[in-house]
Structure formats: C-alpha cells, structure tokens
Amino acid sequence: MDATEFPHASALSAxxxxxxxxxVGISLALALxxxxxxxxLLEAGGAHADATSQAFYxxxxxxxxxxxxxxxxxxxxxxxxTTIWGxxxxxxxxxxxxxxxxxxxxxxxxxxxxxxxxxxxxxQLCEAGSFAYTIASAFDGPMKPMIEGFEGSDFSTDxxxxxxxxxxxxxxxxxxxxxxxxxxxxxxxxxTEVDLDADGSIVTGLAVRTAxxxxxxxxxxxxVLAMGGLEIPRLLLASRRVQPNGIGNRHxxxxxxxxxxxxxxxxxxxxxxxxxxxxxxxxxxxxxxxCRRRLALRPETQxxxxxxxxxxxxxxxxxxxxxxxxxxxxxxxxGRVLVPKQYRKRLQDADPDGLAGxxxxxxxxxxxxxxxxxxxxxxxxxxxxxxxxxxxxVVRPRNGTFSLDFHAEQEPNWQSRVLLGEERDxxxxxxxxxDWRYSRGDVTTVQGAMALLAADIKRSGCGTFDYDPNVVEExxxxxxxxxxxxxxxxxxxxxxxxxxxxADCRVHDVSNLHLAGASVFPTSSQANPTLxxxxxxxxxxxxxxVIVA
Amino acid sequence: MRILxxxxxxxxxxxxxxxxxxxxxxxPVAGGRRECDKGVIERIVLDATDQAAxxxxxxxxxxxxxxxxxxxRAVINNAKALAAAGSGKRIVHLSSxxxxxxxxxxxxxxxxxxxxxGAYAAAKAQAERHxxxxxxxxxxxxxxxxxxxSAQWTQRxxxxxxxxxxxxxxxxxxxYSNLVHVDDVATAILSALRFPGAAGQAFNLAMPDAPDWNxxxxxxxxxxxxxxxxxxxxxxxxxxxxxxxxxxxxxxxxSHRLPPPIxxxxxxxxxQDIRLSSARASSMLAMRWTSLDEGIAGSAAWYSGRPxxxx
Numbered sequence: 001m002d003a004t005e006f007p008h009a010s011a012l013s014a015x016x017x018x019x020x021x022x023x024v025g026i027s028l029a030l031a032l033x034x035x036x037x038x039x040x041l042l043e044a045g046g047a048h049a050d051a052t053s054q055a056f057y058x059x060x061x062x063x064x065x066x067x068x069x070x071x072x073x074x075x076x077x078x079x080x081x082t083t084i085w086g087x088x089x090x091x092x093x094x095x096x097x098x099x100x101x102x103x104x105x106x107x108x109x110x111x112x113x114x115x116x117x118x119x120x121x122x123x124q125l126c127e128a129g130s131f132a133y134t135i136a137s138a139f140d141g142p143m144k145p146m147i148e149g150f151e152g153s154d155f156s157t158d159x160x161x162x163x164x165x166x167x168x169x170x171x172x173x174x175x176x177x178x179x180x181x182x183x184x185x186x187x188x189x190x191x192t193e194v195d196l197d198a199d200g201s202i203v204t205g206l207a208v209r210t211a212x213x214x215x216x217x218x219x220x221x222x223x224v225l226a227m228g229g230l231e232i233p234r235l236l237l238a239s240r241r242v243q244p245n246g247i248g249n250r251h252x253x254x255x256x257x258x259x260x261x262x263x264x265x266x267x268x269x270x271x272x273x274x275x276x277x278x279x280x281x282x283x284x285x286x287x288x289x290x291c292r293r294r295l296a297l298r299p300e301t302q303x304x305x306x307x308x309x310x311x312x313x314x315x316x317x318x319x320x321x322x323x324x325x326x327x328x329x330x331x332x333x334x335g336r337v338l339v340p341k342q343y344r345k346r347l348q349d350a351d352p353d354g355l356a357g358x359x360x361x362x363x364x365x366x367x368x369x370x371x372x373x374x375x376x377x378x379x380x381x382x383x384x385x386x387x388x389x390x391x392x393x394v395v396r397p398r399n400g401t402f403s404l405d406f407h408a409e410q411e412p413n414w415q416s417r418v419l420l421g422e423e424r425d426x427x428x429x430x431x432x433x434x435d436w437r438y439s440r441g442d443v444t445t446v447q448g449a450m451a452l453l454a455a456d457i458k459r460s461g462c463g464t465f466d467y468d469p470n471v472v473e474e475x476x477x478x479x480x481x482x483x484x485x486x487x488x489x490x491x492x493x494x495x496x497x498x499x500x501x502x503a504d505c506r507v508h509d510v511s512n513l514h515l516a517g518a519s520v521f522p523t524s525s526q527a528n529p530t531l532x533x534x535x536x537x538x539x540x541x542x543x544x545x546v547i548v549a
Numbered sequence: 550m551r552i553l554x555x556x557x558x559x560x561x562x563x564x565x566x567x568x569x570x571x572x573x574x575x576x577p578v579a580g581g582r583r584e585c586d587k588g589v590i591e592r593i594v595l596d597a598t599d600q601a602a603x604x605x606x607x608x609x610x611x612x613x614x615x616x617x618x619x620x621x622r623a624v625i626n627n628a629k630a631l632a633a634a635g636s637g638k639r640i641v642h643l644s645s646x647x648x649x650x651x652x653x654x655x656x657x658x659x660x661x662x663x664x665x666x667g668a669y670a671a672a673k674a675q676a677e678r679h680x681x682x683x684x685x686x687x688x689x690x691x692x693x694x695x696x697x698x699s700a701q702w703t704q705r706x707x708x709x710x711x712x713x714x715x716x717x718x719x720x721x722x723x724x725y726s727n728l729v730h731v732d733d734v735a736t737a738i739l740s741a742l743r744f745p746g747a748a749g750q751a752f753n754l755a756m757p758d759a760p761d762w763n764x765x766x767x768x769x770x771x772x773x774x775x776x777x778x779x780x781x782x783x784x785x786x787x788x789x790x791x792x793x794x795x796x797x798x799x800x801x802x803x804s805h806r807l808p809p810p811i812x813x814x815x816x817x818x819x820x821q822d823i824r825l826s827s828a829r830a831s832s833m834l835a836m837r838w839t840s841l842d843e844g845i846a847g848s849a850a851w852y853s854g855r856p857x858x859x860x
Contacts, residue, residue: 127719127780165719165780175720179653179822286776287767288717387719388780 003189003210014040017220022080025226031541033180044190045077059432066480073484079170087166089128102306109503122535129289148277149462229486229519260481267467274400280314308409308445309526315405322360327368330361556616568735598626621672628676692727692755697851716778722763727755730839740834755825772849
C-alpha cells in the first residue's frame with residue numbers, strides 16, 4: 001500500500017504497528033506475520049531512493065570532522081540502510097553483555113543466552129550463511145593460518161566475520177511481506193508524533209504524514225519503533241505533548257550514550273615470510289558466503305588489561321603511498337574518482353610525495369598491467385555482476401607489508417548525544433543535532449590493544465609491527481565516528497534512571513511501546529550492529545506474540 | 550492379502566511393491582504394461598486405463614495401490630477405469646500436492662482442490678473426483694518425493710546442483726519444499742491399506758519441518774560435495790525458464806544425455822509459499838518421518854553410486 005493514496009484524516013488500526021521497514025522492522029514483521037499476528041508496517045520512504053524523502057534526514061552535527069552528515073550512511077526507504085550496507089555480520093561476544101568495572105555504564109540487563117536462540121535465524125535473514133563464527137565450526141579442513149607462526153597470547157585469529165550478499169532487506173523480502181496474509185506494508189507513511197494518554201502510560205495513536213502531505217492516524221495495541229538509532233530518539237524527543245521532555249525521557253537518558261565505533265587504519269606489519277605467509281583474504285563457506293578472519297583481542301586480556309573490545313584486520317598498505325610497489329593499489333589510487341563515495345573516503349589522502357609519487361604510481365601500474373586487468377575483471381565478475389558480492393578489495397601487497405584496519409568498541413558516554421536542533425523538517429518536526437564524543441577510555445582501548453598486538457607479533461617471531469603510539473588518537477579519529485552505526489541512544493537497562501527501555505525492549509512506564517534496533521544496545525562491542533539488532537528484533541517478536549495472544 | 554500395485558514399474562510403484570513383499574501379511578501383485586521375466590512377484594500385464602482389464606485384475610486381489618503416473622490422459626482414464634471396477638475393495642490412490650494448485654499458506658486436506666496451475670494438477674484433481682464414489686478409497690497426497698531413484702527430486706536436483714545451475718536462489722528458493730522420503734510414502738501406503746479408519750480419507754504426506762528449497766539445495770549439495778554453492782541472480786533463473794527450458798525439453802525427448810530443463814512451473818514451485826500439513830497422517834497413519842539428514846545421506850549415496858542413465 002502507498003499512503004499517498006490514502007484520503008486525508010483517515011485511520012488505520014492493527015494489533016501491532018511497526019514503524020520503520022529496515023532490516024529490523026522487516027525481520028520483526030515477518031516473524032509476527034508468520035504466527036498470524038495482524039501487523040501494520042509503516043515506512044516513511046518509498047520503494048526506491050528519493051532525494052526529497054532522504055532530505056527529511058538532514059540535521060546538524062556539532063563537529064563536521066567527527067561525524068558524517070545525518071542524511072548520509074542511512075536511508076529513508078524500504079529496506080532502510082541495508083540498501084547501502086557492506087553486509088559485515090558477527091555476533092556480540094559474551095563479554096560485551098557483562099557489567100565491566102573498567103567500562104563506565106557497561107552491562108546489559110540480558111546475557112548472551114537471551115540472544116543465543118535468535119542469532120541463527122537472524123544470520124539466515126541477513127543471508128550470511130550458517131551461524132558459525134569460528135574457523136573450526138565454519139570449515140571442515142585445516143585452513144591456511146592468517147599469519148604463519150603467529151601465536152597470540154592476547155590476540156586470537158580463529159574468529160570470523162561473515163558477509164551478507166549484502167542483502168537489501170526491502171528487495172529480498174518484499175515478496176514475503178506482500179504475500180503474508182496478516183501483514184500490511186504502507187510506504188510513504190512517516191510517523192511524526194507518538195500520542196500518549198493523559199498520564200503518559202500508554203500510546204493511544206500515531207500521527208502519520210504521507211509523502212503528499214496528508215495526515216492520518218494509526219491505532220494499535222502494541223507499537224514498535226524500528227527506525228534506526230537516530231530517528232527513534234528524534235521521534236520520541238519530539239513527542240512532547242504529554243511528556244514535556246519527550247517520551248521515555250523522564251531522566252534525560254534519551255539520545256545520550258550515543259556510540260558509533262572507533263575505527264582506523266594504522267601501523268605497518270611486515271611478515272617474516274613475505275606476503276605468502278599471510279592469508280588476509282576471504283574464505284568461501286559451503287553456503288557460498290564470504291568469511292574473513294581477524295585478530296581479536298581475547299576477553300581474558302580485556303579483563304586483565306581493562307580494555308574495551310577490539311578487532312583488527314590486515315589490510316593492504318596505504319594506497320596513496322606509492323612505495324608499496326603494488327600495481328593494483330596504484331591503479332586504484334590513480335582511478336579513485338571511480339570508487340563509490342562511501343568507500344572513497346580513505347583514498348582521499350594526498351600522496352605524500354606529490355608529483356614524484358604520482359609518477360611512481362604510474363610506474364607501479366606499468367610494471368604489472370596484466371595484474372591490474374585481472375583485478376578489474378575479478379572485481380567486475382565477483383562484485384559488480386555477482387548476486388553475492390565479493391565484500392571488499394583485497395590486494396596482496398608485493399612487498400609483504402600490511403597496514404592494520406581496526407574496529408573497536410566505543411564506551412557509553414553521557415556526553416555523547418543526539419538532541420533536537422533548532423531547524424525543522426517540512427512536517428514541522430525538529431531536525432536532529434549530533435554531538436558525538438569519544439572518551440579517554442576509547443583511546444586507552446586502542447592504544448592498549450595496539451601495544452599488545454605488537455608484543456604478540458614480536459613474541460611469535462612472525463614479523464614486525466611498527467606503529468607510532470603517539471598518533472593513535474589522531475589516527476583513530478582521522479575520519480571521526482565510524483559512519484552508519486548509530487548505537488545506544490535509547491539504551492536498555494533495569495533502572496529507569498539510567499535507561500530508556502527494559503530488558504524486553506519496552507519503554508519504561510509506557511506499557512505498549514517497544515523499541516527495536518541498535519539504539520537499545522547499552523554497549524557497542526567490536527561487532528557491527530545489524531546482526532545483533534535483527535536477533536534482538538526476533539526476540540522481541542516472540543515477546544509480542546505472547547502479549548497479543 | 551493380495552494387493553495389486555498398478556504402475557508397479559514406476560518410482561513409487563516399485564518401492565511400494567518391495568515394501569509389501571517385505572511384510573508378513575501382504576502378497577503383492579504387480580500390475581504393469583510390460584512383461585517382466587525375472588522376479589518372484591506375481592505379475593498381471595495390463596493397460597491400467599482399460600476398464601475391462603482393470604476390472605478383471607481387481608477381481609483377483611483384495612486391495613489395490615494405484616501408483617499410475619505418466620501422461621495426463623492416462624491418469625484420468627486410469628481413475629475412470631478404477632472407479633468403474635467398483636469393487637468395494639480398498640483402493641489406496643496416489644494423488645499429489647499438485648491438486649492444491651497455487652494455494653499458499655498451511656494447507657490441510659480440507660483445502661479446496663484449486664488445481665489451477667497446469668495440466669498435470671488438473672488431471673490429478675480430476676482423477677480424485679472420478680474416484681470419489683469408491684467406498685473404500687484412501688487418497689494420499691504426497692509433496693515432493695525424494696530419496697533413492699527419485700528422478701525429479703533427487704536426481705534432477707543433484708544434476709542441477711553439480712552443474713551449478715541452481716544453488717542459493719534467494720527469494721527464488723524461499724518456497725517450503727514439502728519433501729517426503731519415498732520410504733515414508735511406502736510406509737504410508739502400508740498403513741493406508743491396513744487401517745480401517747482411513748477409508749474415505751485423504752492424507753497429505755510431507756515431512757514436518759521440511760526445509761525451504763534453498764535449504765534442501767544446500768544440504769544435498771553438501772552431501773554430494775558440490776560446494777560451495779553459488780548465489781544465483783534472479784536473471785539467471787529467468788534465462789533458464791524462458792530461454793533454455795523449452796529447447797532443452799524438445800532436444801531431451803530424443804536423448805537421455807542432455808541436462809534437465811528448469812521449466813517455469815518448477816521455478817514457480819520453488820518460490821511458492823505452500824506448506825502441506827501432514828498432521829493427519831502423523832496421527833492416523835502413525836507416520837514416523839525419515840529425518841532430512843538420513844534421507845539426504847541415502848539419496849546422495851544412491852546418486853553417487855547409480856549407473857548412468859538410471860531413470
């Protein structure tokens with residue numbers, strides 16, 4: 001259904017209304033509809049990208065160097081941000097759920113066992129193959145080691161990240177959504193306000209605007225907001241008619257503890273056995289999905305060293321620096337304008353050697369044009385034309401040196417927040433302002449992990465790892481907050497003074513309002529959030545089935 | 550108890566015959582078009598669409614298992630002949646889930662016989678209607694029968710997997726497979742013959758918790774060593790069904806060596822959200838279903854060891 005065809009001032013009702021048809025909303029809706037629950041799924045955008053719709057996401061950022069513009073890296077349309085995601089999946093680690101005294105405000109009100117039954121079906125929905133995240137469980141035979149001779153006491157190399165196609169949930173599940181008998185999907189229907197009863201304990205309705213500007217209302221027994229980690233606090237903060245501070249914000253927690261991830265590329269690993277001693281590429285599982293190993297900071301070490309969670313991948317050396325002598329990398333550097341915008345960011349660095357460097361890049365390409373052509377062909381067949389895409393560019397550097405691509409947990413921090421700004425969108429809703437901050441603890445985690453990794457490599461005698469400890473903070477913030485991961489803005493917890501939703505994702509004090517997505521995560525883990533957000537949504541689906549039964 | 554199996558040389562007929570022979574209560578009698586020199590099982594050579602021949606054969610036995618497949622006309626005429634034989638003896642008739650046509654959702658035996666997607670479905674539904682007056686009739690409606698010697702749901706799928714013409718089909722393989730192992734069909738036939746309360750009933754036959762087609766393809770590919778499977782874009786299947794299937798089918802009629810076609814009806818089935826509920830068979834026929842792991846292991850072992858051109 002398309003809301004633009006609805007008559008003005010009409011009304012819809014349902015047992016459960018889900019707001020937002022991204023990966024979380026779609027997974028939740030499908031799970032409920034499979035059990036015959038009457039579901040209304042509202043999507044603010046349409047079936048395709050549309051600049052007018054996308055512009056509703058515009059907002060302001062406190063520091064443009066630290067945070068990408070708010071209408072980038074998220075999509076207001078069917079499928080949500082899975083229409084542009086990279087597809088990296090991995091579950092949270094058990095330690096992520098713990099209250100760790102060295103990470104302020106850490107600890108989930110649920111343990112890993114609460115999510116365990118939902119990860120495998122979530123993995124299936126994400127199309128990341130079977131739920132097997134160690135090399136031993138995912139593959140039968142012995143595999144080439146990630147780094148020959150590496151024996152880490154603080155780092156492991158046997159865990160995996162797996163990749164979705166990457167699946168656009170809108171395209172992939174549209175047929176299922178439309179076939180489900182008890183499910184109605186309404187596009188171009190943007191919720192602008194959540195209405196409460198007089199004492200604020202129950203949602204009485206949702207005010208919705210169509211893309212054409214008409215308004216209508218939705219009444220439902222149970223409401224789930226699944227609009228992503230930025231739109232959820234925005235809508236709740238903007239719904240001030242009964243609760244002057246916004247819904248679920250009695251204690252001022254809503255929009256705070258805003259986390260992304262801390263990421264960067266730094267250091268130089270030189271393998272003793274050269275490039276042949278390193279396997280930093282993808283392995284293909286039986287089901288066809290791509291898997292990649294990474295260096296993961298062991299939970300015991302996180303505990304003893306009082307660090308946050310941290311993983312790192314071996315990456316080709318810095319592309320701009322022509323000394324890598326690698327034809328493919330030089331070709332990428334010289335042709336960087338052709339690379340899609342979200343991946344181009346890290347190619348923007350100026351060549352440190354200016355014109356001489358450019359000439360050297362040309363020389364690198366000239367040395368191996370066949371290799372460049374072969375790479376281009378592999379990218380065309382494996383990525384552009386393939387239904388399951390080769391996830392990223394993996395190039396074997398000629399000189400056996402690699403940089404380190406890290407992805408670290410960001411601590412929950414009261415100061416880091418999103419709030420309502422002064423500007424308003426065409427429907428009169430305040431636009432969002434993002435004031436993302438990192439903390440000392442985040443720097444400590446990256447610094448500590450880098451030092452431990454260097455020590456592990458040295459002890460193993462498998463090569464050398466050089467990095468400048470003095471530039472860790474600079475490197476980890478070079479591109480600001482990791483874009484597209486919007487976490488923690490409506491955190492889960494047992495105590496309403498420090499959280500927005502309870503362990504069942506229900507807003508404290510509002511009996512029929514539930515939140516789904518990464519906004520409820522109390523901590524961010526090293527893991528990308530989508531898989532866990534979907535798993536948590538499936539858990540919420542089970543909860544809602546009981547409530548409406 | 551003498552049991553006539555019509556279509557005794559077919560995939561299900563053969564298996565039913567063997568299952569009957571293994572019991573201590575049944576004496577199977579094979580009914581088929583061809584003379585067969587070897588074998589200890591009594592054989593009546595007949596045209597199962599010929600009313601007089603069928604009536605005569607039914608006279609000589611206590612019950613009938615009707616496994617006639619073949620072209621649609623034969624299916625209908627066979628049902629007419631069997632109905633006309635009108636013996637009061639128990640007839641276990643093998644119908645098909647195809648009678649439910651394009652229905653979606655969970656389908657039990659009370660669902661209407663839409664039979665709206667092709668001549669085969671229409672013929673199977675018509676056959677059921679012709680037989681409706683038979684007093685001791687038991688109708689079995691199996692889903693997709695797989696297992697050793699299954700040309701359609703084991704051999705063809707395995708051929709396609711090995712050629713990487715199918716694999717992970719995305720939404721194109723989201724349909725529920727409704728697989729049933731051929732041994733389970735044979736067991737259901739035995740129960741349907743013996744259980745007095747089965748008369749006048751229809752039974753869906755599909756393993757509970759059957760995988761979706763993508764899940765079946767992956768599991769079979771694993772057992773065959775045809776991994777990793779590939780995710781196929783939607784256009785690949787469109788090329789198969791729209792451009793390749795028809796010429797392949799025409800060419801294949803002259804030779805057995807050609808790869809199997811993927812007709813549009815097959816691609817449609819793979820994405821059809823239809824779940825046969827076999828709760829009635831589970832309880833009334835006391836079915837214990839072969840697990841998917843077991844069924845696939847046996848299927849793969851048969852496929853790998855079979856002589857070429859096994860039909």
